[in-house]
Amino acid sequence: METGIRVLLLTAALALLPGCATVRGWFHGKHGGSNPEAQASTPGSAAPGAADEGTPPPRVIEPQVERRTIKVPHIASRNVELGLFYGALSIEDFGTNADYGVTAAYHITEDFFFQGEAGRSRAGKTSFETLGGNIQLLTEAERRFTYYDLSLGYNFLPGEAFIGRGIAMTSAFYLLGGFGATDFAGDTKFTVNFGGGYRVVPTDWLALHVTVQDHVFQSSLLGVTKLTNNLEARMGATVFF
Amino acid sequence: MVVIATLLAALLLPAVSAAREYLQLFVTEPYLQLHTGPGRGYPVFHAVPRDESVDVLFRRTDWFKVRTEHGVEGWASQADMLKTVLADGSPFKFELGDQAGFSSHRYELGVFAGEYGGANLISAYWSLSLNPQMALELTGGQFLGRFANGETGDLGLTHVIAADSRWSPLLMLGVGIAHIEPKGTLVTPSNRTEQTAYVGGGIRYYLTRRFFMRAEYKAHYIFTKRNENEAADEWKLGFGFFF
Numbered sequence: 084m085e086t087g088i089r090v091l092l093l094t095a096a097l098a099l100l101p102g103c104a105t106v107r108g109w110f111h112g113k114h115g116g117s118n119p120e121a122q123a124s125t126p127g128s129a130a131p132g133a134a135d136e137g138t139p140p141p142r143v144i145e146p147q148v149e150r151r152t153i154k155v156p157h158i159a160s161r162n163v164e165l166g167l168f169y170g171a172l173s174i175e176d177f178g179t180n181a182d183y184g185v186t187a188a189y190h191i192t193e194d195f196f197f198q199g200e201a202g203r204s205r206a207g208k209t210s211f212e213t214l215g216g217n218i219q220l221l222t223e224a225e226r227r228f229t230y231y232d233l234s235l236g237y238n239f240l241p242g243e244a245f246i247g248r249g250i251a252m253t254s255a256f257y258l259l260g261g262f263g264a265t266d267f268a269g270d271t272k273f274t275v276n277f278g279g280g281y282r283v284v285p286t287d288w289l290a291l292h293v294t295v296q297d298h299v300f301q302s303s304l305l306g307v308t309k310l311t312n313n314l315e316a317r318m319g320a321t322v323f324f
Numbered sequence: 325m326v327v328i329a330t331l332l333a334a335l336l337l338p339a340v341s342a343a344r345e346y347l348q349l350f351v352t353e354p355y356l357q358l359h360t361g362p363g364r365g366y367p368v369f370h371a372v373p374r375d376e377s378v379d380v381l382f383r384r385t386d387w388f389k390v391r392t393e394h395g396v397e398g399w400a401s402q403a404d405m406l407k408t409v410l411a412d413g414s415p416f417k418f419e420l421g422d423q424a425g426f427s428s429h430r431y432e433l434g435v436f437a438g439e440y441g442g443a444n445l446i447s448a449y450w451s452l453s454l455n456p457q458m459a460l461e462l463t464g465g466q467f468l469g470r471f472a473n474g475e476t477g478d479l480g481l482t483h484v485i486a487a488d489s490r491w492s493p494l495l496m497l498g499v500g501i502a503h504i505e506p507k508g509t510l511v512t513p514s515n516r517t518e519q520t521a522y523v524g525g526g527i528r529y530y531l532t533r534r535f536f537m538r539a540e541y542k543a544h545y546i547f548t549k550r551n552e553n554e555a556a557d558e559w560k561l562g563f564g565f566f567f
Contacts, residue, residue, distance in 0.1 A: 155347060155410065156345045156346060156347045158347055158380050158382065158383050158388070158418075159381075159382040159383070160382065160383040160384070161382050161383070161384050162383075162384060162385060189433070189565075190384060190385050191385065191533070191534050191535065191565045191567075192385050192386060192421070192533050192534065193362055193363045193364065193385045193386060193387065195535070197433070197435075197565065199448075233435045233446065233448060235563070238363075241361070241363045241365055241366070242365075243360065243361060243366070251360065253360070253361035253362070253363075253366070261435075262437050262446055263446060264446060264466055264468060270473075270507075271466075271468055271473050272468060273444040273446070273468045287381075287382070287389065323384070
């Protein structure tokens with residue numbers, strides 16, 4: 084019985100010993116002592132299969148080669164077309180005059196593109212004004228004809244155009260249809276536009292256009308309300324971005 | 325004339341850009357066909373054999389302009405280009421204009437025609453997707469009516485309820501401004517610019533490739549400087565594309 088208690092107390096004392104400050108040194112001192120040995124053995128391969136389990140396995144080859152990473156350059160997309168045009172606009176009842184403007188297009192697929200355009204022209208005189216002498220239907224400011232529209236274009240007949248044997252350029256007939264607004268004679272009118280054109284692309288970034296369009300809007304300027312047709316024929320140059 | 329020349333020069337400068345680094349891709353199929361133009365109908369004039377590489381010069385719609393090791397330049401279709409690999413052997417991946425792209429894309433552009441408070445309306449919008457369900461939208465419009473003309477501008481959020489499906493309802497909320505120019509024969513009221521807010525709903529339908537249709541209704545509240553606020557209904561139908 085007494086021996087049992089003695090064993091129990093001894094076990095408890097032994098279990099507590101490592102936690103005791105004075106005894107810590109025993110264990111740590113022992114580890115500390117073995118550390119320099121371990122450090123000494125790591126750089127070389129002097130002790131292969133060393134019994135000490137605390138040391139990492141020796142490295143045979145130091146990999147110095149850097150893995151090749153492939154940088155994927157950005158692919159430029161050139162779907163945007165910006166340009167200028169110059170042509171003639173026939174304003175119904177007001178004669179034919181020069182017009183000019185800007186276009187911006189975005190090519191969505193090989194078939195369809197979206198186009199916005201804005202143009203300006205100046206109306207001439209009606210026959211009534213010409214014959215009537217001093218009569219002025221519109222002021223100078225009201226004769227300014229400004230329009231914009233948003234259209235959907237369809238590359239109707241894509242093809243190639245050739246100059247001699249050596250030069251081939253992609254080309255297309257296209258159809259355009261859309262709507263917009265026209266500011267003329269002191270009022271802004273909802274306008275429907277439709278037409279077509281021919282585009283030839285001599286280089287990757289340049290395109291040349293010939294376009295014919297009709298701008299239709301309702302007008303009651305000359306007494307009766309009617310749909311006016313304003314035909315436009317123009318040439319333009321655009322740059323792809 | 326000088327202005328036009330300067331403008332043209334400014335337009336041309338970026339196009340004539342300096343030499344740049346191109347993406348090199350390797351052919352893994354038996355050959356890669358090069359067309360004379362960026363379209364399905366243009367004839368095939370050259371074939372790049374397997375294991376040779378091409379430099380990708382640029383892209384136009386679904387076509388890539390490429391240059392072979394021997395300096396031959398031609399157009400390869402997107403479908404064929406997706407069968408090529410990068411120099412490390414990994415497949416060339418590219419964002420496609422298909423329904424998967426429709427479900428999750430970054431930008432949208434579109435145009436509408438419709439009615440705003442009884443007047444004809446033309447409008448266009450630009451949208452930035454914050455995630456497939458939520459987009460920030462900027463809309464500009466012009467309305468042309470018998471009694472008034474004017475412009476509207478809206479900025480708001482659009483929630484796409486079923487981004488993955490072909491049809492999806494939309495919910496919209498935002499603020500804007502309206503510039504109203506009343507027409508009058510005897511007494512012409514002065515033009516005014518008012519703040520607005522809107523709530524709306526709509527539907528979008530994926531058509532094909534990069535196209536979709538959109539129809540929407542917005543109820544606008546116009547906060548006037550008078551005692552009573554006004555309301556304007558906006559109905560419109562249009563199409564858009566994503567990129």
